[in-house]
Amino acid sequence: MILALQMILVANPTTINVFWDTIEDATKYNIVWWKSEGDIGDGGNDTVDNTENLYNIQNLRECTDYVVSLEAVKGEEQLQIEEKSTQTEPQAPFPVLGMQVNPLENEPTLEVEWIPVVPVGNCDLIYTITWAFYSTPDKEERGNTTEPHYSITGLNFYTDYKVCVTSSVEGLSANSKCDDETTVTGIPGGPPENINGVNSTTEALTVEWDPPATPNGVITNYSVTWSPDDPSEPIITTATTFTLTDLKPCTDYTISISAATAKGNGPLGESSQTTLPKVPDSPSDLVVASVVDQSDSLDVSWIQAVRPGRCDITSNTISWFLNSTGDQVGSMVLNSTESYRITGLDPWTKYLVCVSAATQGGNGPTTPYVDQTTDEDIPGGPPENVKVKNYTTSDSISVEWDPPASPNGVITRYLISWSPHDPTEPVTTKDTNYTLMGLLPCTTYTITISATTSKGSGPPSDTSDTTQPDGLAAPTNLQKTSNTETEISVSWMPPNISSNCQIVSYSLWWEKIKSPVNISPNVTQYTITNLSPETLYQISVAANYGSSTGAATTLKAKTTKDGSNVGAIVGGVIGGLALVAILGVAVLKRNKLKKMMRRDKKFRMVRREREKMQHSHGCQ
Incomplete structure (x- = not known):
C-alpha cells in the first residue's frame, strides 16, 4: 500500500523549507514553485532522489505568495502529487537616512523629511513618526505615512521637541532615527500668572506675578496699567514686580499686565487690589464649643473687630488646625458675621481655631488660638489586626487585637461573640485579648469583636479559626506497593480518630520536593x-484536620536500576490496568490452546499405538 504524499511548508523571508514523507516506491521527487499571481515560469524547479525528504527553495521575495508542487515519481510514472500555497515572511527594513526636521516660520509646525527606504520584497513599508516634548520623551504622539515626509502640526510655540522616524514592515521595525528641534517664537499664549498684591499702604500697592505658563518665546518685557487713575501710557518693566504709587486709600484698583516676546504682546492678566489705611485689629472674645451629639461639629463665636477708619470690615476668615500636628484642616471666608459652625470634623479630636477680620486693604492679625475637642461618637472602624494566637487547643481559641484606628472616643470595653454555640449575650472585656473556652474539637469558629465608647458600639471585625482535634493521629500501614526506575507507588490506612474531627486531606512528601502533595x-x-533510578527515598504521609496537620508516618523505598522492568506492568501509570487485562486474556487463551494441543497430541499417540497393534495381529 502506498501512503499518501504529505508535504509541509515552512516559510522564511527569502526561503521556503519543504518537508515530506517519502513514498516507498518513489525513485525521485520533482519540486516546482512559482508566484501565486504569476505562472509556473515565474519560479523554479528541481529534482531530488528518493533518499531526500526535504528541500530548501532560496532567493525568494519577502511577503510574496508562492505555490509549491511536489511530485513523487517512479521511473517516468507519476505516483502522487501535492500542491500547497504559502507566503514568505517579512523582515525588518533598513533605517531611514538623511532625516531633517525644519520649523515653519510663522506657525508651530515641524516639517520632517528623509530619504526613502528601499522596499522589502512585496511587503508594505510604513513610516511611523513620533514626537514629544524633549523634557518628557515618554509622553509621545505619533503618526503614520507611506511617503518620505510628514508635517507635524498643532505644536506649541518655542518648544523643544524630540522627533523620531521609524521604518517598519508588518510589525518588524528598523532602528529609529531621531532629531531635536525647536518651534518658532509666537506671542505669549496666556497672561502672566498669579498676579498678587504683596504690599499695600494708604498711597501705594506693590504687585508681583509669574511669567505666562506658555510664554511661546523669550519674554522681553511686561506692560502694566491700572484703573482708576491709570497713566496715559503703559508702564514697561522687565521685572516681575511693580509698585503703583500716588494712589487713593481704601480704593479698589484693577491692575492689568501683559507679557511680550519679539512677536508682540500676549493677553492681559488682571488682579484687583485695595489700598488700606490700616489693617483691622483681630476680633475679640473668641469662644469655641463642642456640639452635643454632633461629633463632627464645633460652634465658634466672637465679637467683631472695630472698624478701622473709613474702611468697612469686609469679611472674617476662620481657620482650624489639628492640635496634634498643627496642620491646617480647613478655612472659611465669611461675610461680616460673628458666629460659625465648623462641620466635617473627626469625632473626639482636639482642634485649634482662630479668626481674623479683613478690610478692603487685607486681613488683620488672627485671634489667639482656642482649642476644643469634638464630642465622642461610636468607633469609626472595627478593632484592627485581629488574629488568633499560636496556642489554639481542642477546646479553646485565644485571640488578640488592636484598638480601632479611629476610636472616636474613649474605648470603654470590647464586645466578643462567636458561632457556632455563641453565648446568649456578648462577652465584654477591657483588654485587647480574650480566650474562648469550652469549645468543641475540630470546629471552625467565627469570632466577632467590636469596640464601644460612651456613644455605643462600632462596626465589628471578624476572624475565624479551627480548634485542634483531640489527638493528631498519624496514618497507619504505610507501605510500598510497586516501584520502577522512576516511580514508587505507596498505600496507607487512615488514622484512628475519634470525636467529630474529620480528615480533610492527606499531605505526602519526599526528598527534593518543594511542597507536599495534597491528596x-x-x-x-x-x-x-x-x-x-536506583535512589533511596524517604516518604512521609500525614493527615490534615482542618487547619492542623497530624503526625507523619514514614518509610524508605528505593527505585530500581535504569532499564529494569521490575514493576513495569503493575506500576504503569498510563494503560497499566488495561495492559494487565489484555495480558491476562492472552495467557488464558494460550493455556487453553496448550491444553487442546496436549489432548490432540495424546489422541494421535494412542491412535498410532492402536495401528501398530492391529498391524502386528494382521488386521486389515
Missing part, C-alpha cells in the same frame, strides 16, 4: 513519578 481524604494510595 483527597478518600484516597489512600499515590504514585510518585519523575524520580532518579
Whole structure:
C-alpha cells in the first residue's frame, strides 16, 4: 500500500523549507514553485532522489505568495502529487537616512523629511513618526505615512521637541532615527500668572506675578496699567514686580499686565487690589464649643473687630488646625458675621481655631488660638489586626487585637461573640485579648469583636479559626506497593480518630520536593513519578484536620536500576490496568490452546499405538 504524499511548508523571508514523507516506491521527487499571481515560469524547479525528504527553495521575495508542487515519481510514472500555497515572511527594513526636521516660520509646525527606504520584497513599508516634548520623551504622539515626509502640526510655540522616524514592515521595525528641534517664537499664549498684591499702604500697592505658563518665546518685557487713575501710557518693566504709587486709600484698583516676546504682546492678566489705611485689629472674645451629639461639629463665636477708619470690615476668615500636628484642616471666608459652625470634623479630636477680620486693604492679625475637642461618637472602624494566637487547643481559641484606628472616643470595653454555640449575650472585656473556652474539637469558629465608647458600639471585625482535634493521629500501614526506575507507588490506612474531627486531606512528601502533595481524604494510595533510578527515598504521609496537620508516618523505598522492568506492568501509570487485562486474556487463551494441543497430541499417540497393534495381529 502506498501512503499518501504529505508535504509541509515552512516559510522564511527569502526561503521556503519543504518537508515530506517519502513514498516507498518513489525513485525521485520533482519540486516546482512559482508566484501565486504569476505562472509556473515565474519560479523554479528541481529534482531530488528518493533518499531526500526535504528541500530548501532560496532567493525568494519577502511577503510574496508562492505555490509549491511536489511530485513523487517512479521511473517516468507519476505516483502522487501535492500542491500547497504559502507566503514568505517579512523582515525588518533598513533605517531611514538623511532625516531633517525644519520649523515653519510663522506657525508651530515641524516639517520632517528623509530619504526613502528601499522596499522589502512585496511587503508594505510604513513610516511611523513620533514626537514629544524633549523634557518628557515618554509622553509621545505619533503618526503614520507611506511617503518620505510628514508635517507635524498643532505644536506649541518655542518648544523643544524630540522627533523620531521609524521604518517598519508588518510589525518588524528598523532602528529609529531621531532629531531635536525647536518651534518658532509666537506671542505669549496666556497672561502672566498669579498676579498678587504683596504690599499695600494708604498711597501705594506693590504687585508681583509669574511669567505666562506658555510664554511661546523669550519674554522681553511686561506692560502694566491700572484703573482708576491709570497713566496715559503703559508702564514697561522687565521685572516681575511693580509698585503703583500716588494712589487713593481704601480704593479698589484693577491692575492689568501683559507679557511680550519679539512677536508682540500676549493677553492681559488682571488682579484687583485695595489700598488700606490700616489693617483691622483681630476680633475679640473668641469662644469655641463642642456640639452635643454632633461629633463632627464645633460652634465658634466672637465679637467683631472695630472698624478701622473709613474702611468697612469686609469679611472674617476662620481657620482650624489639628492640635496634634498643627496642620491646617480647613478655612472659611465669611461675610461680616460673628458666629460659625465648623462641620466635617473627626469625632473626639482636639482642634485649634482662630479668626481674623479683613478690610478692603487685607486681613488683620488672627485671634489667639482656642482649642476644643469634638464630642465622642461610636468607633469609626472595627478593632484592627485581629488574629488568633499560636496556642489554639481542642477546646479553646485565644485571640488578640488592636484598638480601632479611629476610636472616636474613649474605648470603654470590647464586645466578643462567636458561632457556632455563641453565648446568649456578648462577652465584654477591657483588654485587647480574650480566650474562648469550652469549645468543641475540630470546629471552625467565627469570632466577632467590636469596640464601644460612651456613644455605643462600632462596626465589628471578624476572624475565624479551627480548634485542634483531640489527638493528631498519624496514618497507619504505610507501605510500598510497586516501584520502577522512576516511580514508587505507596498505600496507607487512615488514622484512628475519634470525636467529630474529620480528615480533610492527606499531605505526602519526599526528598527534593518543594511542597507536599495534597491528596483527597478518600484516597489512600499515590504514585510518585519523575524520580532518579536506583535512589533511596524517604516518604512521609500525614493527615490534615482542618487547619492542623497530624503526625507523619514514614518509610524508605528505593527505585530500581535504569532499564529494569521490575514493576513495569503493575506500576504503569498510563494503560497499566488495561495492559494487565489484555495480558491476562492472552495467557488464558494460550493455556487453553496448550491444553487442546496436549489432548490432540495424546489422541494421535494412542491412535498410532492402536495401528501398530492391529498391524502386528494382521488386521486389515
